[in-house]
Amino acid sequence: MDEKIFVCRCEEVTLEEVRKYIQMGFTSFNELKRLLRVGMGPCQGRGCREIVLREISKATKIPISQLNPGTFRPPSKPLRLGLIGPDRQEPQLQTGMTSDPQTRSG
Amino acid sequence: MYIINDHPILQFSRDKKVTFYYNGRPLEWYEHDPIAVALHANGIKVLSYTKKYHRPRGFFCAIGKCSSCFMIVDGMPNVRTCITPVREGMQIQTQHGLGKFSENLSHVTARTEEPLNLQTEVLVVGGGPAGLCACLEALESGCSVTLVDESLQLGGQLIKQTHKFFGSSQDFAGVRGIEIAKILQQRLSPHIDSGQLKVFSNTSAVAYYEKENLLLCEQSERRLLLIRPETIIVSTGAMEKFVPFVGNDLVGVYGAGAVQTLMNVYGVLPGKKVLMVGAGNIGLIVSYQLLQAGAEVVAIVELAPSVGGYWVHAAKVRRLNVPILLKHTVKKVIGEGEVEGALIQQVDDEGNFIGEEKYIGCDTVCLAAGLSPTVELFWQANCEMVYVNELGGFVPKRDLTLRTSNPRLWVAGDVAGIEEATTAMLEGRIAGLSVARNLGKIDEESYRKKLENYWDRLNQLRMGETAYRIRRGLKQAFFEQASSLVRFPEEEIYPSQQDEEFQSGVLSQSMVNIVSPPMDLWKKKKGGLVVIECPQKIPCDPCHTNCPTGAILPFENINDVPKIDYSKCTGCGLCVAACPGLACFVIDMSGEQAILKLPYEMLPRPAVGDRVSCLDRYGREVARSRIVVVQEPRKDKTYVVHVPIPKELAMHVRAAKVIRDG
Ligand code: SF4
Ligand code: SF4
Ligand code: FES
Numbered sequence: 001m002d003e004k005i006f007v008c009r010c011e012e013v014t015l016e017e018v019r020k021y022i023q024m025g026f027t028s029f030n031e032l033k034r035l036l037r038v039g040m041g042p043c044q045g046r047g048c049r050e051i052v053l054r055e056i057s058k059a060t061k062i063p064i065s066q067l068n069p070g071t072f073r074p075p076s077k078p079l080r081l082g083l084i085g086p087d088r089q090e091p092q093l094q095t096g097m098t099s100d101p102q103t104r105s106g
Numbered sequence: 107m108y109i110i111n112d113h114p115i116l117q118f119s120r121d122k123k124v125t126f127y128y129n130g131r132p133l134e135w136y137e138h139d140p141i142a143v144a145l146h147a148n149g150i151k152v153l154s155y156t157k158k159y160h161r162p163r164g165f166f167c168a169i170g171k172c173s174s175c176f177m178i179v180d181g182m183p184n185v186r187t188c189i190t191p192v193r194e195g196m197q198i199q200t201q202h203g204l205g206k207f208s209e210n211l212s213h214v215t216a217r218t219e220e221p222l223n224l225q226t227e228v229l230v231v232g233g234g235p236a237g238l239c240a241c242l243e244a245l246e247s248g249c250s251v252t253l254v255d256e257s258l259q260l261g262g263q264l265i266k267q268t269h270k271f272f273g274s275s276q277d278f279a280g281v282r283g284i285e286i287a288k289i290l291q292q293r294l295s296p297h298i299d300s301g302q303l304k305v306f307s308n309t310s311a312v313a314y315y316e317k318e319n320l321l322l323c324e325q326s327e328r329r330l331l332l333i334r335p336e337t338i339i340v341s342t343g344a345m346e347k348f349v350p351f352v353g354n355d356l357v358g359v360y361g362a363g364a365v366q367t368l369m370n371v372y373g374v375l376p377g378k379k380v381l382m383v384g385a386g387n388i389g390l391i392v393s394y395q396l397l398q399a400g401a402e403v404v405a406i407v408e409l410a411p412s413v414g415g416y417w418v419h420a421a422k423v424r425r426l427n428v429p430i431l432l433k434h435t436v437k438k439v440i441g442e443g444e445v446e447g448a449l450i451q452q453v454d455d456e457g458n459f460i461g462e463e464k465y466i467g468c469d470t471v472c473l474a475a476g477l478s479p480t481v482e483l484f485w486q487a488n489c490e491m492v493y494v495n496e497l498g499g500f501v502p503k504r505d506l507t508l509r510t511s512n513p514r515l516w517v518a519g520d521v522a523g524i525e526e527a528t529t530a531m532l533e534g535r536i537a538g539l540s541v542a543r544n545l546g547k548i549d550e551e552s553y554r555k556k557l558e559n560y561w562d563r564l565n566q567l568r569m570g571e572t573a574y575r576i577r578r579g580l581k582q583a584f585f586e587q588a589s590s591l592v593r594f595p596e597e598e599i600y601p602s603q604q605d606e607e608f609q610s611g612v613l614s615q616s617m618v619n620i621v622s623p624p625m626d627l628w629k630k631k632k633g634g635l636v637v638i639e640c641p642q643k644i645p646c647d648p649c650h651t652n653c654p655t656g657a658i659l660p661f662e663n664i665n666d667v668p669k670i671d672y673s674k675c676t677g678c679g680l681c682v683a684a685c686p687g688l689a690c691f692v693i694d695m696s697g698e699q700a701i702l703k704l705p706y707e708m709l710p711r712p713a714v715g716d717r718v719s720c721l722d723r724y725g726r727e728v729a730r731s732r733i734v735v736v737q738e739p740r741k742d743k744t745y746v747v748h749v750p751i752p753k754e755l756a757m758h759v760r761a762a763k764v765i766r767d768g
Contacts, residue, residue: 005352010174012156012157012158050478064493074313083221
């Protein structure tokens, strides 16, 4: 059996990875979130946030109370697209990015 | 094999069986129970495989918060199976990674029901003890209220609490949590009938938009609710903390609340041999409940040098032979996908591992290492937050009416800081009251009076010695520091420092003498005298309120330890049955043998003539005997069994276990 210690169940981020990235200088939750995806899974960081903050606190000697816990964006739960999407339309791909052919040509 | 058919306290309503399909295989379970439960009852614990490492996953929180229980249900991936009820003909598939939609996308994009637009004076998010009491208070003052709750049944964690509550009798002390949930619902139901209260269950609040004042909810994956409330009380509760150790994601590592849901709400055991991590009240109570449900608790490990929960709860499990290993922690959970055992080890004061690793065979590891408040909505609403370790993590700052820095939001219950259901109910009352006043529904004088009354009761409940951490935490959570409403003890009360035995739930020898009645009286008294082993200052008084003769003296402070006037005790045993801590015993020393009157809440149900194994405070068998009398004095399922034993064992034996076979 492997020796993985999970910090984030959803995105399968391990304690080792979190520590490594903190060592590399990424000492905010938002940075780690972007790099490792901690807190970006369907539970939205309910399980991992505190463990990650504790690690940051240990490494930087800044108490958790003074750390930024990261941004909380809605929705806080997975939402079914059909519930928020327009009514009875064929699914369309529209990313809104500038590289998106539709947007560019328009 | 995991199904609980008989339980000393609970009955499970199982009316209609349905057939559903698990990866094409037909299985049966009862309608209305969640899918994850139905699968577990059929021996299936693995619900999905993860996307990165393809690791098997089971559920973790069982209350819709962690998203560990995703499966593909009728073609829809990512369905939280712990809060989605099983239905006839349902197709359930193991999910791999993110899951695939079925060929036909229509049911994904098609909206099954039109979104519901809703306005309300008061919106309560979360229908646990705090939320239900907030509703009641607001309703009683004439507000119209909307309640959204994520679970299938209202009541939050109350619906799984089989133990009797502590606290004062005016706040449900001595009543089992499951009964409190029923009482609160009964009180709400006339308001539902009159239309003053709208309840949406199985409904998750997913987003708050401050500018638009819009709370977005989704109900049963079926429809969207767009709620525009004048005021919001958030009582979303908490989730079990996840703990980092090797193998912490294996199937069979569950949050303690999940274990409670499974076994106490639905009558399904998580496993047969359980290792409990954490000896706070939840760890201790769930351990006792596991024993009641027929599982074995192989050990409780606790990082701290003493149990964190009430001492009486620890004593209860110790005398049933559950070891409590202090300064120990789980190092590694072992198993191929599912739990097979665990390595535990001692730690020193700095948290370094010392001594030898010990292997413990178990099929379930239950995490009760604390709870984290579920606070996302407050962050989304830009409330001022503060990290308070003693309260479980980040919590919103609040004023004395529990209003946050966002004038539209109030907070109550565990989400305001992890405490007990009794305090949560009072906080709900305060928030409900404040909201009503804000909406102009209540005159200033009665508002003031009620507020003071609720705070008095709350202060009382928080005056005990185990509540010192809560007090320390609360000092950081309010905007105002000192106030006439919030009272703290003049001199801080800390848990009594005793020897190591005591810290792990066994009464110290020196204390045994203190609790013994005076011998000259004792020898004469037919029927026996009460012996109370309740040495900690905790908020609790049912022993006094249930004593018909006044032998247990009135409490000046609810946190006092009971004082006894032995001359008045008749040995009736009513306190034995009423005490939530099972800390009262009656011992009759007037005959040739001592007759012990012991509380009994296990299976098999006791009967006169049954052989029993007599256990001491460590759970060691020190004698065998037979039951001579069985009383059920309070008709609430706690029996009092009378067991004769040699007199020299009278101050040693504290539990009896019925032996049915051989
Ligand atoms: S045994 Fe009966 S009389 Fe004695 S203290 Fe208990 S309740 Fe009171
Ligand atoms: S002895 Fe009294 S105060 Fe102690 S736990 Fe029992 S009922 Fe509560
Ligand atoms: S959300 Fe279902 S187990 Fe946590």
